[in-house]
Amino acid sequence: MLNIKTKITLTLTSLLLLCQTSIAEExxxxxxxxxGAFYPVGQAVSTLVSTHAQGLEMVPVVTQGSVQNPKLVNSGEIDVGITNNNLAVLANKGIGAYKRDGVMELRAIGTLHSSVLHMITRADSDIKTVADLKGKKLALGPAGGGTIPFARQILELHDLTLKxxxxxxxxxxxxFSQLSDGNVDATFALSGYPASAVMQAxxxxxxxxxxxxxxxxxxxxxxxxxxNHVTVAKDVYDMQQEGHAxxxxxxxxxxxxxxxxxxYKITKAVYSNMDEFRQLNAHAKQIIVENSKKLKIPLHPGVARFHNE
Known part of the structure; x- marks a missing residue:
């Protein structure tokens, strides 16, 4: 039998442990x-961090996307961001979309899936190549998203501009809903694949x-x-022809x-639990963890510590 003093000590200890485990930094x-793909990937990363990084909880935030996220991280409005390799380089140089923001100091946590520029129209459309988009109504994703600078480059290759x-x-x-309804002629989306918006349309x-x-x-x-050149097989979206993106x-x-x-805790929570990551999100199947060492911006010191282990 436990005496009253022992019971009180055990109770206080249990309460202390409960408080320690329930108070986590968000x-x-x-x-x-x-x-698109970034939001569900962010949800999966948040789940892994909240589950496996002691003392930390993470929540996904809807933003305008890959162009805006470096600005939000740089200003401290968000703690962690998802963007593409190319934009991170531009942000650290303070050029391109970040000319007005100045040079940033961003560091990589790790690689994620690849995004492809979906250039989609209805199957019965007379639009065959990008050159046919002249004079057409084109959905380009949210303002501040990564689709827009990508689209500008593709249009320029076909002697077109946003004008x-x-x-x-x-x-x-x-x-893509507007595309299905016939309110736009085509839609561009820089996203992992399969993209839920395309599947729904x-x-x-x-x-x-x-x-x-x-x-x-x-x-x-x-x-x-x-x-890089990505071939999207016909059966990904049940189309008549494969896509080249x-x-x-x-x-x-x-x-x-x-x-x-x-x-360090974030990196370990995400990249030490890749099986769970793949179960949470299909895009994680494309992730090769070792490619984190080949990114175009430096790894954060806490990340280097994880890989050195």
Whole structure:
């Protein structure tokens, strides 16, 4: 039998442990609009961190996407962000979309899935290549998202600019819904695949990939070495033809002054539990953890510690 003093001690100890485990620091991860791949990936990362990183909880935040996330991390409005490799380089140099923001000090936590530029129209459309988009209504994802600078480059390869089309800046989900309803002629979306917004639109309408004009894809790969050619099989979206798209690697990142211990815990929570990550999100099946060492921006010191182990 336990005496009263022992019972009181055990009770106080239990309460202390309960308080220690229930008080966790909340971190915010910037994702993108719903309907793309960043938000569900951010949800999965949040679950892994909240489950496996002691003392930390993470919540996904809807943002405008890969262009805006470096700005939000840099300003401290979010703690962790998802963007693509190329934009992180531009942010650290203070050029391109970040010219007004100045040089940033971003550091990588690790690699994620690749995003491909979905260039989609309805199957019965007379649009065959990007060159046919002149004068058309084109949904380009949310303002501040990574689709827009990507789209500008693709249009320029076909001697077009945003002035040659009528742009709509909608979430991926809304953009593809508008495509199904016939309110826009085509939709661009920089997203992992399969993208839920495309899958949903495919339920209501037959779709097809808009192809590159002859020679334009090879020219793009020469001009933009950070991009790669991705072939999207016909059965991914149940289309009549496979799609040929440009892809780019995505990354998880923080500011250079982010706490080293927290960076270590986040990295370990995510990349030591890849089986669970793959169960939470299908895009995680594309992740090769070792590729984190090949990113175009430096790894955070806390991340380097994880890999050195």
């Amino acid at each position: 971190l915010r991860i910037g994702t993108a609009s719903q309907g 040659d089309i009528t742009p709509s800046f909608l979430s991926y989900a809304d953009g 495919r339920v209501n309408k037959d779709l097809k990939f808009i192809q590159f004009a002859p020679g334009a894809l090879d020219k793009a790969l020469l001009q933009f070495p950070n991009y 440009l892809g780019v690697s995505n990354i998880l990142f923080v500011r250079a002054d982010f706490d080293e211990e927290k960076a």
